[in-house]
Amino acid sequence: MxxxxxxxxxxxxxxxxxxxxxxxxxxxxxxxxxxxxxxxxxxxxxxxxxxxxxxxxxxxxxxxxxxxxxxxxxxxxxxxxxxxxxxxxxxxxxxxxxxxxxxxxxxxxxxxxxxxxALWLNLQSEQRLRGKGVSACATCDGFFFKNKVVAVIGGGDTAMEEALTLTKFAAKVYLIHRRDQFRASKIMQKRVLENPKIKVMWNTVVEEVLGENKIEGLKLATEKPETENRILKIDGLFLAIGHKxxxxxxxxxxxxxxxxxxxxxxxxxxxxxxxxxxxxxxxxxxxxxxxxxxxxxxxxxxxxxxxxxxxxxxxxxxxxxxxxxxxxxxxxxxxxxxxxxxxxxxxx
CATH class of the missing domain: 3.50.50.60 (FAD/NAD(P)-binding domain)
Known part of the structure; x- marks a missing residue:
């Protein structure tokens, strides 16, 4: 009662x-x-x-x-x-x-x-490495990845903004998207696609975040049957798939x-x-x-x-x-x- x-x-x-x-x-x-x-x-x-x-x-x-x-x-x-x-x-x-x-x-x-x-991928490995190279805020944590290789997951304006923010610090930024086109605004897409530090990986999903005490890489899967699953070595991962x-x-x-x-x-x-x-x-x-x-x-x-x-x-x-x-x-x-x-x- x-x-x-x-x-x-x-x-x-x-x-x-x-x-x-x-x-x-x-x-x-x-x-x-x-x-x-x-x-x-x-x-x-x-x-x-x-x-x-x-x-x-x-x-x-x-x-x-x-x-x-x-x-x-x-x-x-x-x-x-x-x-x-x-x-x-x-x-x-x-x-x-x-x-x-x-x-x-x-x-x-x-x-x-x-x-x-922040919305997450709900991978056990992702949750284990939160704060150990896995983040959902480039503005908060981008500074820690000076001259490092990082990846951003997402396809909207937030993902574009995160990727562009990270180019101020990181040596290279992979932008991973599960589809073959972004849903972000045209102007944001243009800025991302024209930035030499950003490499877009289309039709790709993250299956596992690799590393024990810190992130070491990603296990990726692609929809293209001719392409084998691959390991992408990175120093940081930023989720940009939305907030609730x-x-x-x-x-x-x-x-x-x-x-x-x-x-x-x-x-x-x-x-x-x-x-x-x-x-x-x-x-x-x-x-x-x-x-x-x-x-x-x-x-x-x-x-x-x-x-x-x-x-x-x-x-x-x-x-x-x-x-x-x-x-x-x-x-x-x-x-x-x-x-x-x-x-x-x-x-x-």
């Missing part, structure tokens, strides 16, 4: 990655006593990142260590952290409820920071896009502006006086608001472009400041 909570929290944060933890620092300092459900295991994708060198303030730090520092910082100011998963949500106009396996909690506002996960936002819990509660990312007011305003005029530049000016701006279910006065009043979102569950720890932290802080102002208005 699920035990209800009689207390209505000011704010509940769902997700214990950098966005949620950074938000809680600000929420706690504003004396809002945030209740954070970090999930199990907590920490998000940073817990799977061995080395982080692009987070401001640290020349070098392990992913789990960075999470621990963010967590301690949030708790210093009074954040309450529960290492449990939220299994159900109910959002309404008056207050919102979330439920764990044994208890329900109510809050005036909700901040969703559940993040996103961790938002299944919210499918029937708030508006998501076609890929499952949470739609917030700023994105909705941008997409609406694009639909109004694809040729005319549209600038959204911030007025000196607060005005009421609504479009459909979105309150455009709030950047991180979702389609439900009092529910906000930040981090990789919203950000389908950058997916960096630093950008997630910034989004989390912005959402926290908005929640503080939202509560000031609605608690009057």
């Amino acid at each position: 699920i035990e209800p909570s009689n207390k209505i929290e000011e704010v509940i944060v769902i997700g214990g990655g950098p966005a949620g933890l950074a938000a809680c620092v600000y929420l706690a300092r504003a004396n809002l006593k945030p209740l954070l459900f970090a999930g199990s295991p907590p920490g998000g994708q940073l817990m799977l990142t061995s080395e982080v060198e692009n987070y401001p303030g640290f020349d070098h730090i392990l992913g789990p260590e960075l999470v621990a520092k963010l967590r301690k910082h949030a708790q210093t100011f009074g954040t309450r952290i529960v290492d449990q998963n939220i299994l159900k949500v109910f959002f309404s106009t008056s207050h919102h409820e979330v439920g764990t396996i044994d208890k329900t909690y109510a809050a005036k506002t909700i901040l969703i920071t559940t993040g996103a996960k 936002p961790d938002t299944d819990l919210f499918k029937s509660a708030i508006e998501l896009d076609g890929k499952g990312y949470i739609v917030t007011s700023d994105r909705y305003a941008l997409e609406f502006a694009k639909s109004v005029s694809k040729e005319t530049e549209v600038k959204l000016l911030i007025p000196k006086e607060k005005v009421t701006m609504y479009k459909d279910r979105f309150d455009l006065n709030w950047v991180s608001a979702t389609s439900v009043k009092g529910v906000f979102a930040a981090g990789d569950c919203v950000d389908y472009q950058f997916r960096q720890a630093g950008t997630a932290v910034g989004m989390g802080i912005a959402a926290a400041l908005e929640i503080e102002r939202w509560l000031e208005i609605h608690n009057q």
Whole structure:
């Protein structure tokens, strides 16, 4: 039996990655006593990142260590952290409820920071070598492969971007695609095909990632019967076959896009502006006086608001472009400041 909570929290944060933890620092300092459900295991994708060198303030730090520092910082100011998963949500106009396996909690506002996960090949050898030469982020890890040979798997714009990013560091980049044509935009394809450092391998799939303590190569298979399976020696492998936002819990509660990312007011305003005029530049000016701006279910006065009043979102569950720890932290802080102002208005 699920035990209800009689207390209505000011704010509940769902997700214990950098966005949620950074938000809680600000929420706690504003004396809002945030209740954070970090999930199990907590920490998000940073817990799977061995080395982080692009987070401001640290020349070098392990992913789990960075999470621990963010967590301690949030708790210093009074954040309450529960290492449990939220299994159900109910959002309404008056207050919102979330439920764990044994208890329900109510809050005036909700901040969703559940993040996103990179899609993998689901090979046992791939999982064993994650952080040992296998990555899903060239921006994060490309620096470690200076003058090395690397491979990228994928055929969309993300794969093109990853391959091009890696050419800044690696001596050679293999771009492995299972089909005979890319689905990426023409301009991105052109850049890749014209780059002398990139060699495209069409109609090819990875059967196994080779190596014990670090990646040493790939076992490849091709659809062409005249070509034998081959071993490709590489120093690094980058997966670029997509990301999946961790938002299944919210499918029937708030508006998501076609890929499952949470739609917030700023994105909705941008997409609406694009639909109004694809040729005319549209600038959204911030007025000196607060005005009421609504479009459909979105309150455009709030950047991180979702389609439900009092529910906000930040981090990789919203950000389908950058997916960096630093950008997630910034989004989390912005959402926290908005929640503080939202509560000031609605608690009057």
